[in-house]
Amino acid sequence: MSDALDIEIPAPTAAAPDRHAPEPADGPGPSRRSDRAARVPGLAVALAVAVAGTAAGRLVPVVGGPVSGILLGVLVAVLLGPRPRLRPGIEFAGKPVLKSAVVILGSQLSLVRIVGVGVGSLPVMLGTLGLCLAAAYGLGRWLGVVGDLRTLIGVGTGVCGASAIAAVTPVIGAAGAEVAYAVSTVFLFNIAAVLAFPVIGHLLGLSQHAFGLFAGTAVNDMSSVVAAAATYGPDAADYGVVVKLTRTLMIIPICLVLSALASRRARRGAGAAAVRVRVTALVPGFLLAFLAVAAANTAGLVPAGARHGLGELSVFLITVALSAIGLSTDLGGLRRAGPRPLILGGCLWVVVSAGSLGLQWLTGTL
Secondary structure, eight states: OOOHHHOOOOOOTTTTTTTSSSHHHHHHOOHHHHHHHHHHHHHHHHHHHHHHHHHHHHHTTTTOOHHHHHHHHHHHHHHHOOOOHHHHHHHHHTTTHHHHHHHHGGGGGGGHHHHTTTTTGGHHHHHHHHHHHHHHHHHHHHOOOOOOHHHEEEHHHTTTTTHHHHHHHHHHTOOOHHHHHHHHHHHHHHHHHHHHHHHHHHHHTTTTHHHHHHHHHHHOOHHHHHHHHHHHHHHHHHEEEHHHHHHTTTTTHHHHHHHHHHHHHHHHTOOOSSOOOOOGGGGGGHHHHHHHHHHHTTOOOOOOOHHHHHHHHHHHHHHHHHHHHHTTTTTHHHHHHHHHHHHHHHHHHHHHHHHHHHHHHHHHHO
């Protein structure tokens, strides 16, 4: 699996900061105030784009706010051109805001409810994830799609679309152009799934339960899962949502593996004969917070009335972060990437879809 992810990490120097180390607390001095002031213009633009993206997402729920935000961000970046003054705020929106969104996402998960999905569905979910990551490795190498872009497309297709890409991005330090391409690719095949899956389900005579599992494991964005499954029936929609939320938990092991691989690559690049690494340094702090919030929700510490609002807040913050990524996207980099990542995304979508149906048949849940 380590070769499958192919993370490119530059060799650290003595002055290179530790990604997981806390920032020094210098206190609210002039430099801190100056830094905060420098973030305001870029953050304001990212927020404005996110608000517009959220509005567009409400008009077209299948597209959703995060995808609308990143597309509008790219459009605004083209119209405005390079604006160095906006860079500090855009970088802040694309990193700390993104991590905060992932943490709040934990408020939507109930470990008890996830267990209630049933052991019978876990082989399908885990199997499709394994098939997707293996295919991302093999097909990605064959197509010449390497590095972070292959990782993002594989994880986004295998786990939960934009949310998984948002969680993985700060762990591997992916470039904005790669994130934009990965999100757009996953979104394109989400739309294809919404249109095609109900037809496939009726042709195969799938039950409500089987179609819910099919949609929950092979469609990535929550709005697209709901759109596809609700078309098939209310029971399919209810089960598909739980399966989708269960898939979201796969963010945790994926990020842990990526963080460990990143640290190993960094140590190799440093050329050190022996480097002591604390286990806690391999675990991103925001991921621990994500798990803590999920555990708190499971224990009933998150009020039921607050969960909907927290879910909306999480989606909006992801929209802000992806809008910032769109604003900083290198369109030249997207053009240079060519159609091969899109072909990879299409192949992975077929693999996951066929794998979900095949594994259901093998496990007797179809």
